Amino acid sequence: MIHAALYARVSSTRQKQHETIDSQIACLHEHAQEQGWEIPAEWVFTDDGWSGSALVRPALERLRDACAQRLIERVVCLSPDRLAR
Template sequence: MTSVAIYARVSSARQKKDQTIGSQTAALRAHAAEQRLELPEEWVFEDEGHSGATLVRPALDRLRDLVAQVGVDVVLCYAPDRLARKFAYQALLVRSSPGPAPGWSSSAAHAATAPRTS
């Protein structure tokens, strides 16, 4: 079975108030279930109140450690800007995984998974 981790982030007070982190996580969980992806509960990473302008975020750090140590087939995030605000940071995160890189996928409506590359 294909393993998946999910990442969600909100930074503003308005986003926290509107519970967008919960809606992001719920949509990603639903997509993972729909695609029959294996999602261990401890592989759900949420950064609440952290800016996407920096790569130093507690949950993102734990996700990067997981990818490096255990290996993950697919990482889902709700939208690219939830991963990082700058495209260069998004590319760095996607390409910086040691060993086989996971497929990274994001889309608010259709979070299609990408196969792991070897």
């Protein structure tokens, strides 16, 4: 079984209205399911209202910690800019 995590982030008002955290997570879950991956609830990381220019974000920090502990083999996000710019 692949150990994968999901990461989603929105920063602007426009993104909050049109590309919500929930819609990102739904899309990511669908992709993971197509791949046959199970995503534990505790491995869904979301930063709502955080700019991509800030590298210190609460959920991203927790995700990095889990990766450093080698708990997670893959990180799934909609676009690399969700992680950083």
